[in-house]
Amino acid sequence: MTQTKPKIGDYQSKLRPTWCPGCGNFVINQMMIKALVELEIPPHRTVITYDIGCNGNGADKIRAYSFKSLHGRSLPPAIGVKYANHDLTVLSVIGDGGLFWEGAAHWIATAQRNEDITVLVWDNQIYGLTTGQTSPTTQINYPTKTWPKGSADEPINPISVSLAAGASFVARGWVGKPNHLKDVIKQAIKHKGFALVDILQTCFTFNNLLPKYQDQTYIIDDNHDKTDKIKAYKIAEQTDKFGLGVFYQVSKPTIYHKYPILKSKTLINQTSTNQIDDLLAEFE
Amino acid sequence: MTNKDIVSIRIGGPAGSGVKSVGKLLQKSLQHAGFYSFGYLGYPSLIRGGYNFYQINLSQQPVDYSLSYADIFIPLNSLALEQIKKTGSKPRYIIADKTALPDDKRDLPDKSQVIKLNLTSQLKKLKITKISLNSALVGALFKFLNLPLEKLNQVIKKQFVKKGRAVIGQNLKAAALGFNSLDHKPLSLSLPTTKVKTLVMTGNTAIALGFIQGQGRFFSAYPMTPSTSILHYLASVTDNQSILVRQASTEIEAIGIAAGAAYAGVRTMVATSGGGLDLMSEFISLLGIAEIPLVIVDAQRTGPGTGLPTWQEQSDLNIARCAGHGEFPRVVMAPGDPAEAFHLIQEALNLADEYQIPVIFLTDKYLGESLFSLDKSTFDHRSKIKRGKILNLINDKHHLFPRYQFDQDGISPRPLPGNVNGIHITTSDEHDVYGNSIESDPIRIKMQTKRLSKLGSLAKNLPPAKAYGNLKAKTLVVGWGSTKKVIQAVVDRLNLAGLHLSYLYPLNHAVLKSILNPYQQIILVENNSTGQLETDLKLAGVKNIKTLLKFDGEPFFADELLEKIKLLI
Ligand SMILES: Cc1ncc(C[n+]2csc(CCOP(=O)(O)OP(=O)(O)O)c2C)c(N)n1
Ligand code: SF4
């Protein structure tokens, strides 16, 4: 059966987003939709898992098979969906608090095992929904509700840690460059294996990063060798400016290589019946 | 029980010394000779050293419980003898290689007849590997019990087939050496004549087989004793079955991945022990509100905390009933033996699917790791697969499909991701019929009421427990989970009535009361320190309950329970 090409409207929710005016999440929401439409993936073939946070309040703002998980736990259900039915496109949305702290074990394990999901981190460098506490990516000295005189902890570097954990695709996007962000999301979705896009987002209310990133971001040169991990680290560790685009991309074994059963058919479409008769002989 | 028909043999020694190998070879050979047997294993949470034992009870009749004493003790080193002395048990016979006996005779338990063998030195003389001592010991025991060596030889040939002919040859020689090293046979047993085809299997394997038979497709777990052998077994069969097994990075991830797989439509199960269940509880709560089916096996062990990681307890009933914040429906069930485990896990998969709920399946160290003889026909019990209201065909177009719509029976049809007309939101937030998040709203009350209404139907529809034994007796002995067989044995012996509860939540209090109240006295047996089922029985209005508890890390032994119940009746 040929599907008609999906349109923007197919993905559009009837609900009005509840984000603050000026919030970067509007841009991410729209760029996700555009990326999926341009890749011609229809909404019913798309599963998006969400975390709890301002990001998760987007769960009913895109029309697709959405799964709003618990705080820090957006990734595990996404992995499970992919195991059950790998014909589906599976995205996992999560915030900086959710992924880099509450769910950090999932971040590392999912990257290490090269699970075939696309992780989109809505990284506003603050706890948005809980009204402005320090997050793992909050800049040092930035005043928050939990560090009123300025955050004392040095922030984590999501790109470097993802690289170290073994991610096969690591990229950064910025809501200030929507079309570029969309392209990065498209590449991430197309990547076979674990893809992480750290999306610099402005929390207009608690951490307005607009001025900072307007000045300090640049698009990584087209000639950057994406398979060179050391170069990727070098860009990731720059502190005066912030590269945008794909830092690193290699092809690595993912679930189709690891589980022979998934080679010919999805798990849900397996037709053979499990049989215990032959197994009983061992116990005779 | 001081039952003349049962011979109990205990093999003891340090971890890694072959206790399990000797025990397994012996139990397999006895099975092959036509006996029923029961193997109970005790071991510390260590890889080398410590003290391990493997106790085998054998009989011509089915025997599926443990005993507190051994008729025959086979120590594999002198530490093992010290252990048996410490417990005060006095085996009638001690059969041992010279190397496992103390130099000083006074260190032997008095009253035991010691049969000292010279196997190690003879093996050495014949240039047979030291490890074949296992087969030599079993050979000696076969002679001791007056059983034909041929039966043992057949099992050796089968057991070592993968190791090659040389290894088989060495073990056959060793078995013969052991067999010929004894000339007396004081415990002459006659070979069983009945020819039932039996299997020797743990409860965990039966659970895994039930999952396979129930067309389970996805299993994830993080290793934790005593659940781990389910993970091992399922991982070992994935070449020939349509099953995917994922060892997860944490229990939280295990159940999170499982939730995703189950949501996407495949039959899914996870397994853990109490500590892992604690970690899983947040996702159990999500399953409750998102109405996702999942079977969660909790193989209990001695708690709290890390407790006694490799020992027995039934102390997770409370947490099974209430794990996860908020209020939502679930089923808690507990099989009593491997046959029931095989059958019940298939029911668990059906119930999870039909009611779109988490089902917590309680087993424990004793049931999960003990080796039971089962009639092969046990595995003919194959439940019909019921997947509930999964919707494959939806004709109407929907902007969003009302996944959580209000149906008469409280169960909403469930389209799976990929269905062109079934798009909806699945969420841990309270939601409207489409899955959109809501705030405090009249729909919240309707949704919560809808979900909880499943508990009412479950309490009505779950099969009620049936009393057995002498229904006119004054005393009814009640238990749940792995105490089933030991209680049955005692109830039989004392001509009492018994009741085994397989379904533990939700309980139909009215039915329970009507079953229990005709008895003058209820004896409740629980392998824990507080009596977790007692609360329920009291709530149901059951009177005159006497509770027998045990929480030393071991299961109830039949002889022990017999004496304790005798004192109460
Ligand atoms: C287990 C648990 N702990 C805490 C919370 C409260 N909580 C909700 S969102 C959030 C942090 C949000 O920060 P982030 O993940 O960065 O998402 P954002 O709101 O910024 O998009 C917290 C702590 C929760 N929902 N669940
Ligand atoms: S709090 Fe920040 S992240 Fe959340 S909606 Fe408002 S601006 Fe956006």
Ligand SMILES: [Mg+2]
């Ligand atoms: Mg944030």
